Amino acid sequence: MKQKTLATIVASLLATTAMADGKQVTIASWGGSYQEAQSKALFEPAAIATGIEVKQESYGGMSDVRLQVETGQVTLDIVASGSGSAARAGAEGLLEELDYGVIDVTDFYPTLYSKYCVGGDVFSTVFSWNPEIYGADGLSSWADFWDVEKFPGRRAYRGGVAGALEPALMADGVAPEDVYSVLGSEEGIERALDKIRELRPFIDVFWTSGAQHAQLMKDGEVDMTTGWNGRFDNAAKDGAKVTYTFNQALLDYDCFGVPKGAPNRDTAMAFLAEISKPEYQDDLPKYITYGPTNRAAYATGVIDAATAAALPSSPENAALQLPISLEWYAEWETIAAEMYQEMLTE
Incomplete structure (x- = not known):
């Protein structure tokens, strides 16, 4: 109980500090039930915990990022992307290299993050x-x-x-x-x-x-x-x-990248670190049947055996796929x- 109370106090202090600093990120995803699930499981709870103001948009993919980067008018801080599109965008110089000194991927499946994009779901x-x-x-x-x-x-x-x-x-x-x-x-x-x-x-x-x-x-x-x-x-x-x-x-997996020249780059890294934690990722299957990329999410007790068996990343299902x-x-x-x-x- 004391540990929980202390954690709550620390989270509140961090949130207050962040809000006082006016920190914010603009996140673009693909809308529909997918973005709604991301919002409920990841974006909204992390915004409360960190005090970072989150603005959400829907977008058309890396073509939108390319236009912003090429024109020097980057307004997006974090974008949801397919893993393949992110790999190509990173090679083109459209994405920032992620700071894995800030984003902890210790418990991630090794194939579910890259230099330019950190996995959000499978x-x-x-x-x-x-x-x-x-x-x-x-x-x-x-x-x-x-x-x-x-x-x-x-x-x-x-x-x-x-x-x-x-x-x-x-x-x-x-x-x-x-x-x-x-x-x-x-x-x-x-x-x-x-x-x-x-x-x-x-x-x-x-x-x-x-x-x-x-x-x-x-x-x-x-x-x-x-x-x-x-x-x-x-x-x-x-x-x-x-x-x-x-x-x-x-x-496959979806991931989050940071467009080159993002106006709130450092805040974006901190926010990605937050939503990569297992206590957020274990909530995603409540809203959409995509698997977590952080293996520790399976050990929190939130994802029961029946739910795990229906997820793409379960061993039985993964064995059937390319x-x-x-x-x-x-x-x-x-x-x-x-x-x-x-x-x-x-």
């Missing part, structure tokens, strides 16, 4: 379907998603390159462990694009945000789509007819994105 890119049409067991592979004769219906697919090429190659018979070797050339990328071209006449929507692909299933506009597992879980809670499998899913290759995205994403957009405009 998620999976999956294929989902309407169980009332295809049954609860429904589809079991990307080959099934491509099989329009066995599984006719309206489809949606990713409108950006991240997480779009790997499923196409697996649907084309490439073993998961060989996917990135095949994608390591323009010929391999073209092979994946050809497979998407094969499916394109049956794709009703190329989605561009997590909120969009979840809404497509909620509204019944499509019968199956690719997307992010947590978005589908939240949609199901809201009454959407949607289910999915982790088999052949892409195991981990995203940050090295591939850092080297090839720019070229692949151009080729992908050309394919979409053909």
Whole structure:
């Protein structure tokens, strides 16, 4: 009790000091149920604990950061990013190197942080379907998603390159462990694009945000789509007819970066240190079924066994998936994105 009281007093003093200093950060994420979960589990509690004023925005990704950095008009202090996009943005000089003397990643999974981005959650890119049409067991592979004769219906697919090429190659018979070797050339990328071209006449929507692909299933506009597992879980809670499998899913993580020239760089580092603590990360699965990147979050007692079993980073689920290759995205994403957009405009 004394320790708890002392901790409370210290937190209050720190908060008061921070507020007196007028410290603030502007955080940009992707909106919808995802940003709402981040806000409830991470941003709002950390703001109270530290006294740092948090302003939230929704944004369109690293293209927005690039514009701000290139024009010298940086207004964002922290941005949520996919791991691959962050790797490429860091290589381009769009992100600050993170201060791991301030941000403690001692208990992080070693693959879930980098020089430019610290992991915020673990998620999976999956294929989902309407169980009332295809049954609860429904589809079991990307080959099934491509099989329009066995599984006719309206489809949606990713409108950006991240997480779009790997499923196409697996649907084309490439073993998961060989996917990135095949994608390591323009010929391999073209092979994946050809497979998407094969499916394109049956794709009703190329989605561009997590909120969009979840809404497509909620509204019944499509019968199956690719997307992010947590978005589908939240949609199901809201009454959407949607289910999915982790088999052949892409195991990935979202992270937080600091744009180059952020106006509140040091405060951003301190805030990232706060939300990386296990006592915040263990709350995230309450709001969206994404796993924590801090292993200590599993030891706080907040995440029960049943919840842990449904998270992408649980050992059983992770074993079914293809981990995203940050090295591939850092080297090839720019070229692949151009080729992908050309394919979409053909």
